[in-house]
Amino acid sequence: MLTYPNLISALRLLLVPVFAILLIQGQDTWALGVLAVSGASDWLDGKLARALDQGSRLGELLDPAADRLFILVTLVVLAVRDVVPLWLVAVIVGRDLLLTVVLAVLVKTQIGPLPVHFVGKAGTFALLYAFPLLLLAQWPGTVGLVAGIVGWAFAWWGVALYWLAAAVYLFQAVRELRRRRDAAATAGGGTS
Template sequence: MTTPDDTHPGADRILTIPNLLSLVRLLGIPVFLYLILVLHADVWALVILFLSGFTDWADGKLARLLDQASRLGAMLDPMVDRLYIVTTLIALVARDVIPWWIAAILIGRELVLAPTLAVYRRRGMPPPEVLYLGKGATFLLMCALPLLLLDLAVPATSAVAHPLGWAALVWGAALYVWTGLLYLGQALWIARAVPPSEGQAAE
């Protein structure tokens, strides 16, 4: 999702096509979990996951083409990406596709970084810029998880989906943890170097 300039006249827009796509992706998460954990309808769960990936690509393209970038979209889009990663990890652990400790490491990364946003808010600063390395890690994970689900849903694809899925998962997890450490280090530096703004410090 394109991050808008605060001076852009449409930065505060809520009802945009990219934001609606992000909302549809968000509503798809409980459907995905119901399909994979309750019904064991793995092919349909895979369809939901692929549609989520396509709409994730589409909302960024549309935001630029239609000039509909917004602050809400810049926040909502990566949040939905992370929710899909977390819920898919939990589902694949529950179905014994991946070991629990891989999911614990990746979810733990999110839990560690979540409080760092308060460091920026207390200083009246925007969240840190997304690292390209972090985008690469997210891309690898969002390729790995559908591939591993494809391996589960369509056993005939296992010869290709299984090794590719695991390769993308290992590399994606390594980069995900590394960029998490970079974000954490940046937040710690900001906490030391920049004092809280007066209004926030008084709270």
């Protein structure tokens, strides 16, 4: 449990409140720095886990938890600051709530969480790039203009990929639940 990748993921989780406070206080440059460190640590923990063969179930849970928390906190604070519209918060948080319910059903039926799909990782990646760019879009001049255009492009791609990943996860969940039901019916002597 005390592996380098897990410690890095735990540190990333600890950076979430630091990031939120900086963002709320309007210290955007420092907040962007924390976000950059978080992004680098997200890459580093995965790289170390593979290189050192230190992958773990805890790491599989910590890494996406840190990503989701950063996305949620960033979204809420950016919405409070009127940087992003509330509909964007609703679309992203709604997807996560839906998958939380699906996960609860899977855990209750002892299937457990399904593996993370590449599309979901790509959606998370796009959103984690979109938010700092949308924050930079508040700056005057060319930097703000370019950051806004690129940030919204990442946001739209991120939302699309996020929901596509949700559809893939729902399909996998239904397939696993049907497989479990069919196995139970077969074991119980039932016929289909």
